[in-house]
Amino acid sequence: MRIGVMGGTFDPIHHGHLVAASEVQARFELDQVIFVPTGQPWQKTSRVVSPAEDRYLMTVIATASNPRFSVSRVDVDRDGPTYTVDTLTDLKAKHPDAELFFITGADALEQILSWRRAADAFALAHFIGVTRPGYTLNDHHLPPGAVSLVEVPAMAISSTDCRARNAAGLPVWYLVPDGVVQYISKTGLYSEPDA
Ligand SMILES: Nc1ncnc2c1ncn2[C@@H]1O[C@H](COP(=O)(O)OP(=O)(O)OP(=O)(O)O)[C@@H](O)[C@H]1O
Numbered sequence: 001m002r003i004g005v006m007g008g009t010f011d012p013i014h015h016g017h018l019v020a021a022s023e024v025q026a027r028f029e030l031d032q033v034i035f036v037p038t039g040q041p042w043q044k045t046s047r048v049v050s051p052a053e054d055r056y057l058m059t060v061i062a063t064a065s066n067p068r069f070s071v072s073r074v075d076v077d078r079d080g081p082t083y084t085v086d087t088l089t090d091l092k093a094k095h096p097d098a099e100l101f102f103i104t105g106a107d108a109l110e111q112i113l114s115w116r117r118a119a120d121a122f123a124l125a126h127f128i129g130v131t132r133p134g135y136t137l138n139d140h141h142l143p144p145g146a147v148s149l150v151e152v153p154a155m156a157i158s159s160t161d162c163r164a165r166n167a168a169g170l171p172v173w174y175l176v177p178d179g180v181v182q183y184i185s186k187t188g189l190y191s192e193p194d195a
């Protein structure tokens with residue numbers, strides 16, 4: 001079994017995340033991709049992150065129609081800051097025979113050596129770095145063979161921009177899945193600028 005793991009804060013999940021996961025699923029012949037919303041993303045300190053349950057529910061809504069996509073609560077349910085080494089350890093325990101592939105955008109890949117116990121995370125999964133508009137994708141700083149680099153269709157979308165657009169009364173239709181637009185409208189998430 002080959003399992004992709006797409007970690008993210010998903011505040012909100014958008015089509016950049018979904019296209020990246022879909023492209024990697026097809027190219028690496030993954031049986032499934034598990035989306036893992038963060039519990040407490042310790043490196044996103046510059047603003048207040050939305051409640052984990054809202055981010056989890058939006059991720060479920062966004063992925064529900066794809067039979068190869070699912071969502072895990074491992075990070076949402078673990079207390080304390082979210083570290084990928086824990087995410088991968090928990091998923092390995094649930095899927096002991098699986099080969100894990102951790103998917104990250106070019107911006108996250110740049111930061112990866114600042115992650116907790118990064119070397120242990122590399123031992124638990126093969127990492128796949130994907131292109132993202134505005135960032136340069138490279139693995140010069142990473143252990144040889146630890147990462148594959150993949151070009152995915154360019155989606156110049158960020159969660160920051162989706163939140164800002166919603167707060168400004170601009171549409172987020174077609175940037176995020178329809179159900180997520182409706183969830184944001186129903187809950188009033190992002191009606192104020194980032195705090
Ligand atoms: N448009 C995109 N194209 C490719 N990868 C992306 C894109 N947006 C996010 N990613 C990747 O998805 C993962 C989760 O990203 P995250 O949830 O932080 O979204 P974000 O749009 O970067 O959020 P924010 O703007 O709040 O920082 C990261 O590995 C990130 O690099």
Ligand SMILES: O=C(O)c1ccc[n+]([C@@H]2O[C@H](COP(=O)([O-])O)[C@@H](O)[C@H]2O)c1
Nearest residue numbers: 007008009041043082083084085115116
């Ligand atoms: O392990 C760490 O120390 C670590 C530090 C920052 C980010 N991550 C993971 O990287 C993924 C993308 O994070 P983010 O903050 O860009 O949404 C997500 O799965 C995070 O848990 C992991």
